[in-house]
Amino acid sequence: MPQIYDRVALIGLGLIASSMAHAMRAAGLAGEIVGHARTEETRRTALEIGLCDQVYETAAEAVRGADLVVLCVPVGAMGEVARDIAPFLEPGATLTDVGSVKQAVIEAVAPHVPVGVHFVPGHPLAGTEHSGPRAGFATLFQNRWCLLVPVDGTPPEPVARLRRLWEGMGANVDEMDAAHHDLVLAVTSHTPHLIAYTMVGVADDLRRVTDSEVIKYSAAGFRDFTRIAASDPTMWRDVFLTNKDATLEILGRFTEELFALQRAIRRGDGDHLHAYFTRTRAIRRGIIDAGQDTDAPDFGRTKVHR
Amino acid sequence: MPQIYDRVALIGLGLIASSMAHAMRAAGLAGEIVGHARTEETRRTALEIGLCDQVYETAAEAVRGADLVVLCVPVGAMGEVARDIAPFLEPGATLTDVGSVKQAVIEAVAPHVPVGVHFVPGHPLAGTEHSGPRAGFATLFQNRWCLLVPVDGTPPEPVARLRRLWEGMGANVDEMDAAHHDLVLAVTSHTPHLIAYTMVGVADDLRRVTDSEVIKYSAAGFRDFTRIAASDPTMWRDVFLTNKDATLEILGRFTEELFALQRAIRRGDGDHLHAYFTRTRAIRRGIIDAGQDTDAPDFGRTKVHR
Ligand SMILES: NC(=O)c1ccc[n+]([C@@H]2O[C@H](COP(=O)([O-])OP(=O)(O)OC[C@H]3O[C@@H](n4cnc5c(N)ncnc54)[C@H](OP(=O)(O)O)[C@@H]3O)[C@@H](O)[C@H]2O)c1
Ligand SMILES: NC(=O)c1ccc[n+]([C@@H]2O[C@H](COP(=O)([O-])OP(=O)(O)OC[C@H]3O[C@@H](n4cnc5c(N)ncnc54)[C@H](OP(=O)(O)O)[C@@H]3O)[C@@H](O)[C@H]2O)c1
Structure with missing residues (x-):
């Protein structure tokens, strides 16, 4: 080159x-x-x-x-x-x-x-x-x-x-343009990071209740969140302070959807849950077809040994 | 054997x-x-x-x-x-x-x-x-x-x-015992899955607004959520319908923490954000030390080619 x-x-x-x-x-x-x-x-x-x-x-x-x-x-x-x-x-x-x-x-x-x-x-x-x-x-x-x-x-x-x-x-x-960039990134990156940080924080509180079981049994899904929530605190503080409007906008939508799913759980509305969980599969397919992630199970994580 | x-x-x-x-x-x-x-x-x-x-x-x-x-x-x-x-x-x-x-x-x-x-x-x-x-x-x-x-x-x-x-x-x-199992799993698996499904659902709605950019630019963090949200809809519907109480309990704590972080963003409280994001790093360290995940960057994802 x-x-x-x-x-x-x-x-x-x-x-x-x-x-x-x-x-x-x-x-x-x-x-x-x-x-x-x-x-x-x-x-x-x-x-x-x-x-x-x-x-x-x-x-x-x-x-x-x-x-x-x-x-x-x-x-x-x-x-x-x-x-x-x-x-x-x-x-x-x-x-x-x-x-x-x-x-x-x-x-x-x-x-x-x-x-x-x-x-x-x-x-x-x-x-x-x-x-x-x-x-x-x-x-x-x-x-x-x-x-x-x-x-x-x-x-x-x-x-x-x-x-x-x-x-x-x-x-x-x-x-x-810059405004569009900040909105797209609020969806694909900033809000997911905030959510991951939050979930890991909740688990950290509960770790005291559950005597480290949260760490021990993390492979059931939670460990994916901990990877994202291990990112640099200064970088992410600055992201949220400077992309405030778009992040708050997407967070608002997220909370709205979460409450709808929460209500479906409380009411036992299995059809709502099933339909929602089916719709989200298509987007994964799109990401793999676009070459933006691997289709190997579990990201093809290399085997972990003690 | x-x-x-x-x-x-x-x-x-x-x-x-x-x-x-x-x-x-x-x-x-x-x-x-x-x-x-x-x-x-x-x-x-x-x-x-x-x-x-x-x-x-x-x-x-x-x-x-x-x-x-x-x-x-x-x-x-x-x-x-x-x-x-x-x-x-x-x-x-x-x-x-x-x-x-x-x-x-x-x-x-x-x-x-x-x-x-x-x-x-x-x-x-x-x-x-x-x-x-x-x-x-x-x-x-x-x-x-x-x-x-x-x-x-x-x-x-x-x-x-x-x-x-x-x-x-x-x-x-x-x-x-069974009750303890259901609580621990609500933290390490069930609530993280619900949250991932929700975030992917929000992005799916916005995909129409952003003309597939959500898929194209997913590598910034979001694609991790889509993997979890690609899991079987019937299995997960049943999990939420049958572990209702523990999931709703952990969701309640999650929302509380999320609102606190959201308020910190709105107010520009960088110290709160930085402290929160620092605390969550330790739990990742614990998971890697316990042999429950790889320390390779990005899970050591195999290179993705078009
Ligand atoms: N990490 C990602 O996933 C990612 C992806 C895309 C874009 N970005 C963006 O890329 C930028 C850098 O991120 P990174 O991940 O490379 O961060 P990083 O690994 O934490 O490195 C940050 C660097 O900035 C230096 N630095 C910090 N404050 C400074 C200051 N006031 N004056 C001079 N140097 C200073 C640090 O110096 P010392 O080491 O001496 O403290 C360090 O060398 C950020 O704006 C971030 O938003 C990050
Ligand atoms: N996937 C995970 O990450 C995971 C981890 C730990 C535990 N589990 C648990 O393991 C169990 C199975 O999960 P999986 O991931 O193996 O599911 P899966 O791959 O979707 O397979 C489910 C199997 O159950 C059969 N089945 C469904 N409804 C049935 C019915 N009413 N009568 C008889 N057979 C029926 C299906 O038959 P057809 O193919 O003929 O429809 C299929 O063979 C679930 O209870 C789940 O909670 C799952």
């Missing part, structure tokens, strides 16, 4: 940034990869495991001379980082981000972007429950979607170039 | 029964395995793929001469099946079941059990989202728990023998 950017600066060196570094290297997409993270420890690790060619103590230093700057910090930290780096961005450079929420990031970042720098917000729909610089791997974005959310007035060339980068890392790229 | 029963009759030939058949054969635990299912098609499949040595058109015929009878039908069908087979059970035989709810099954089955037959209710905590006679595999119960729920007055020998059978199929066996 031909090189797409000469110098890429990754600000924040966690799961997403480290996966990008591995993926860009594997495909030869960047001349040089440099980075910055908040703590000394993460910066040291990034050098040690060869994520970056150079690591800087400040974001401002890291972005000098970069033709692509990628903000890979939690959504709530994007505005501050943008303010710090703004004076040091190269004219003609592209600034992008990987934040899970788009409207709030645009509001926080756009005002700092100097004229002549192209701000192209983005969001790869790929992740795992692990975080930090050691969590990344080159294939994370393979056959996953990356959504680009260009702001008004961005010329087509920087958008097309960023698209080529994501495609080079194995992703499929779509464009949409 | 030495043979434990001479003739095992499986009533219902779906995921659980077929997994038992494969596991018993693999370990040589049964002299002969016979079975019955409701439809001609399932009975034919069971013979074709060699699940059973013999298949009978009625449950009554299938149980004749069996020293172990296993009820593997949906929970709501257990009582009727028990009534049909009761006159044909061998004196000294053990009757067990694999139903996901225990109090309701005991209430429905116990009155039909003739004197001299030992009724030992059971529940293997193992399953996948697939169902039917082709869904089973020999390792389903490996390192999973099987809960036995002996009723008052059962002599120890039949319980110990059934325990050896489950251990022979790779399971770890625990005993507990």
Whole structure:
């Protein structure tokens, strides 16, 4: 694959940034990869495991001379980082981000972007429950979607170039507007995460009642929820604080449906339950047909041994 | 492994029964395995793929001469099946079941059990989202728990023998009382399934709004819910109808917690969210340490290709 950017600066060196570094290297997409993270420890690790060619103590230093700057910090930290780096961005450079929420990031970042720098917000729909610089791997974005959310007035060339980068890392790229992005993600990601966190919290309370049986007998379904609810607390706090409206909207619908099912259980209305549970099967089929999940039973989980 | 029963009759030939058949054969635990299912098609499949040595058109015929009878039908069908087979059970035989709810099954089955037959209710905590006679595999119960729920007055020998059978199929066996079983399962399985079904139902409604984007972008977390919500509708209808009280109790706690988190989002209370999301991480750690799930990112899902 031909090189797409000469110098890429990754600000924040966690799961997403480290996966990008591995993926860009594997495909030869960047001349040089440099980075910055908040703590000394993460910066040291990034050098040690060869994520970056150079690591800087400040974001401002890291972005000098970069033709692509990628903000890979939690959504709530994007505005501050943008303010710090703004004076040091190269004219003609592209600034992008990987934040899970788009409207709030645009509001926080756009005002700092100097004229002549192209701000192209983005969001790869790929992740795992692990975080930090050691969590990344080159294939994370393979056959996953990356959504680009260009702001008004961005010329087509920087958008097309960023698209080529994501495609080079194995992703499929779509464009949409920020409000729509935030609604779709509230359904496919944010609300499911909140629900999983809630269910695990309830079980944690009951664990005291049931003497660890919740952990012991988790394989009956609950353990799937615990994986999602093991995701980074700071990242998810920021997601809910910044995608408040769409999340509350979807939560409202969720509660309404849940109450209807609860009433069906209370009344013994088996037909309602059966019809509901039949309808939801089709959507699984659609996801498997779209190549977005495996049909292997139980996700083909590798066998677990003590 | 030495043979434990001479003739095992499986009533219902779906995921659980077929997994038992494969596991018993693999370990040589049964002299002969016979079975019955409701439809001609399932009975034919069971013979074709060699699940059973013999298949009978009625449950009554299938149980004749069996020293172990296993009820593997949906929970709501257990009582009727028990009534049909009761006159044909061998004196000294053990009757067990694999139903996901225990109090309701005991209430429905116990009155039909003739004197001299030992009724030992059971529940293997193992399953996948697939169902039917082709869904089973020999390792389903490996390192999973099987809960036995002996009723008052059962002599120890039949319980110990059934325990050896489950251990022979790779399971770890625990005993507990029926009410406690139903509460623990409401937390680890029944409520999580209801919640997953609900979330997928909400997304299905919105799919029309978002033009299939819910399926396309499902990898962001939602697809985990769709796997759980692809489980058999009849099985789950019966579970909720028969474990009504415990499910409604846990649902009540769930809604309470969800409303507290929802209020924190509305108010922008990041500390509450962060503390909650941190607490839930520990329980995931416990499950991995207990050998009940893999620590591989994303369950080590095999790579998905179009
Ligand atoms: N994880 C996912 O599933 C996923 C998927 C798609 C998009 N995203 C988005 O990607 C972004 C990064 O997520 P991630 O999973 O890669 O997170 P992560 O593994 O937790 O890493 C976050 C990185 O940001 C750095 N950081 C945090 N606050 C900072 C600040 N104020 N200034 C400078 N650096 C700071 C951290 O530095 P230290 O290590 O030094 O603290 C760390 O290197 C988030 O916006 C998230 O919404 C995540
Ligand atoms: N799946 C799980 O994750 C799981 C885990 C633990 C326990 N369980 C419990 O195991 C039991 C069986 O579940 P499964 O997953 O094996 O179900 P399944 O794959 O859907 O199979 C159910 C079987 O029961 C038969 N059946 C249904 N109604 C019947 C009736 N009235 N009379 C005779 N046969 C009837 C069906 O026959 P046809 O095929 O001819 O219709 C089929 O062979 C349920 O009680 C369930 O609660 C399930």
